[in-house]
Amino acid sequence: MLLIVFMTILWRYRKMKIKDIVNRDIVTLTNCEHEPIHIPGSIQPHGFLVGVTADWKIDFCTENISAFVDLVYKDIIGKDFSATFGVQAKEEIITYINSDKKQLIFPLEIEFLGKSFQLSVHKSHDIYVLEAEPHFGSKENTAELYTQMLQFITDMNSTSSLKDLCALVAKGTREITGYDRVMIYRFDADYNGEVFAENCREDLESFLGLHYPHTDIPAQARELYMKNQLRLIVDMNYKPVPIFTIDDRENKNLDLSLSILRSTSPIHVEYLKNMGVGATLTISLIHHDRLWGLIACHHYSAKNISPEIRLAAKLQGQFISSQIDLRQSTDEYQIARKTSLALEHLTGLDLPLDPLSFATICADPELLNLCNAMGVSICVGDKIYKHGVTPSDDQIGRINIKINYFAKEGIFTTNKLTDYFPEFNDNPDVAGIIYHSLGNENSIVWYRPETISEINWGGDPEKAIIKDNNGLHPRNSFNIWKQIVKNQSSRWLHPEINAAASYAHVLHNQIILLMLSEEEEKYRSQSEVLKETNSELENINWISTHDLQEPLRKIQLIISKLLLEIDKVPPQSVYDSLQRVSNSANRMQVLLQDILKYTRIKYTKDALQKIDLNHIMELTLDEMKESFTESGALIEYEKLPEIYGIHFLMKQLFSNILQNSLKYASSDRLPVIKVTASQKPEPYNFSTQIYCHWITFTDNGIGFEQEYAASIFKIFTRLHPQEKYSGSGVGLALSKKIMQTCGGTIRAESKPNEGTAITIYFPCDHLNSLS
Known part of the structure; x- marks a missing residue:
């Protein structure tokens, strides 16, 4: 009987082939920005992972499970979860999954085979991913964390600018977590990063103000930061632990986008090692559904933190995200106030419906104050009105023609015009514009000159990825690399852009009213011309029936009389009669010539x-x-x-x-x-x-x-x-x-x-x- 059981088990294992799902694709220069970091097929070793199906069969398991409980991954893959970890463990997990979603922010405290763990649970497609970390032993001092958070909120209310708030968050996060360095990392429109605020050990070199290229955090990494707002690397020298599964279909994999233990891209690990970093904590800062920045915590040795501290650090990120609009509004208040006053002045102008009113508007200094520009042009019909520092009329004409390729819904804003109009490379007076179409090829454009600036990069941004005989590597030099930026104006701020849009709308309405007025005047003039023409036609009709016919009747009468009495009329009478005929003909000729002259002038x-x-x-x-x-x-x-x-x-x-x-x-x-x-x-x-x-x-x-x-x-x-x-x-x-x-x-x-x-x-x- 024992022999039959043994043979059955042996047959089962031979039939059920187990494989790891480690991603071994080679990263090249052409695909490094598309590295599938969400499916590494491995985890960090400070915990273990189990993936179960909807019917609670173990479908995935990490190789290191035996380091935490008395189980071997080969023995449990394909088995029922209850048979492996016990019915009570399964019921606790199900209750946790079905509980109030708010409870899911805390990991589940659970025992597996007599050992305590803190379990994080998420669903990846049709698989429940269970990530277990050993219990931290003693709970963090919740009262102390609570006191720290209260103090932070009190201090936060005393800050007025976004930069002050970020500096406070960097300080508070470092106090709560104990990392050697905490940076608030802010992205620009192209996802180049800047260390916006920092708090670090006194003996460390400051990174504050340094810039880093977008390639340091590629697109797929930014996408993961949007999905999973907290990311830990406990030990930079870790050896990735492979995930195993049953080899029952081709390209079988496990999406770890929401994972706590997910292994990191080897290139990213090497990048951090080159900086001397031993452990990291990264918290996403999301604003208006876009990755605004990161709280980046660096430690120069291995470091792990408890779930309670992770949550407290995550709350710091929430504080920043919730305050971005308010603090940016405060930072821009003076600018917004200035633009608001300019807009109020311009919209309050009482101008006649006359094309010359656009010259008055253009010359008003408040039109430049509206968005802190150095020049402005208004194109209405075939006229160009200009004020301040502007391009030539020909250049303005070319901008109006070509800008339709870039403007969306008649609006275009840039602080680097040369990206779209290379011909402005040699024109430092015009580097940034706000363009608004006013309909029918009319437009208003504000201009800003070049602002030469110096940017300190944390290493040469052109050498973010280096290729050698051993493959791809991140740069290992982080010496400050200075860049002089030209052909670029200062950035247009939201209050300036909004004020420009508001006044462009007012100006558009002014043009419509002018067009309506001109059309009304045109129809009125046409009506007067028509009335006058009808009167002229009546007079011409009268002259043709009277003034022209009267001499004709005289000519006919005189000629008829002469023809009847030609033999009886003396020569002098004939002469007199012909003279009257000639006078009548001359009068007709004068009338006809005058009519022709009148027509010639009219047309x-x-x-x-x-x-x-x-x-x-x-x-x-x-x-x-x-x-x-x-x-x-x-x-x-x-x-x-x-x-x-x-x-x-x-x-x-x-x-x-x-x-x-x-x-x-x-x-x-x-x-x-x-x-x-x-x-x-x-x-x-x-x-x-x-x-x-x-x-x-x-x-x-x-x-x-x-x-x-x-x-x-x-x-x-x-x-x-x-x-x-x-x-x-x-x-x-x-x-x-x-x-x-x-x-x-x-x-x-x-x-x-x-x-x-x-x-x-x-x-x-x-x-x-x-x-």
Whole structure:
């Protein structure tokens, strides 16, 4: 019978092959940042590990279990947990797992085969991982720990800045744990680290302020720090203990991300040995779901701490994490207050809905104070408004075009512009920007100059990993390595970024209101143009049915009469009749020419040019010499200004106004025309338009009632009978169209039998003196 039992056991062991799951993959330069440190297949030797399935079969066990209890891993793998460790142990563990989750922060105190252990439990996929460490014997003095924590909270309330708080945590953590050195390690945006606060033995060299490259703590390590917030290495000279399991499937493994005993990457162990470190405790500092930093505790010999002390140290990390926002807000309070006052000032500006208001905004010093910038540019339409230290207009244009590749939702911030625009390498005046799109290719950009800084690295960051004939190794030199940083501005702080975003939103609304106002003005102008055009069409219709048809009827009547009585009419009568026909035809020709002139002015697209009106006056008087001689009229004129207009139209304008004065001269006196003008640009505001130059033509003619001052500029409008005063009524309408084409306006003042004053106004937009 005994022989049968022995043969059965022998057959079982031959069938059940046991293997270790140690990860023996070679780490190379190409895969070292992806080293699977969460599945090392081994643990540190200060405890043992057992992995059980859902039905409580032992599926994993470490080789060193025999060092703690009277069991051999080969004998228990595949067996029932109760049969190995007892039913009571199983029930205690199940009760612990199902208890209030808050209780899981403390390990379970339990006996295995008559020996006391402190058991940590977590679940890895479908395996319960049980990690047992020998009981520490005597409990830590809980009252003393409690007193220390109370004192820490009291001291914490007296700190105002984040740096002061971190220094206090470093001191408190070292007092609680007894490690030789405690550092608060803070990451930047690229996960390069800085020793932000430190407390250490007096005989040790300080690491405070030193920087370390992101490769010292690679991505997969940072990911584990997010999952497991407390990490111990008890003895840097430990020999990893392999984990064994039943070889029942390919690539079988055990994820130890949440493990207390997990073995560490050989490269990381060598790195710490190179620093002379004998044991470590690391606590994660997590802020807004991102690894903000670490509490890194170093001891220069082997060291383990009890679960109670581990928890107290972990609470120190929680204090920092919970206070980061508050302390950073306190640190940035003065900056936030300054930006808030600037934002309040800018949003309170009462500015007109006019493109020129952006020049006013840009010139306001509070726009720079808003985010502590040295320069700012606002691009609206085809205009660029600048203030302070800024790039050239061409560079601003290129930024606006290219930045769409980097901006998310129209927002982009950097303190190192050369990473995106290499052409700014040689421009120390512009190293950092805050960019906000204002829609429709409009934008506002704040600029900061280069701030040259010196960074002390704990060793050359370019040599974090070294390759030799024996493989990969971390650097073994931690001598201070100085780096001079250029092409980089000071970092934009959150209050500055937020204030810029807030005002960009206000500015965007201002542009929308301006666009709506311009559209409203455009539609209003179009409505007025349409109304005026309809009126013109009515007049043209009237002139075509009356003024043009009336001479045609005369021509037809005279020709018909001549044809019927050609043999009876004397030659003189024929001559007189043909003369009347010629006069009627001439009148029709004048009307048609005036209509063509009016149309030409209405649709001219000539660009405005700088014109000397003195030259225009000389040319006009030379052409009208005979008219002035015939009428005996006198003309006096002052020095006329330079304006922007269209040359042939200005000549036509002067000719029309002067001919009008000659046409309506009084028969009682000699015609006198005086031309006066503004000698320098002065603002004249009519409606919404501002004009800067005026010229007035004053005559002593027959004049008219002032109530007709507006109607005389309507096409084909005549205040006097044609039989007495010739003309088609187009001259002054042409003059008005000419001034509209040049962006100006025309006005008339008159009294009957006293004369008329016609004033033309030119706009400011094209005057260099006011641009």
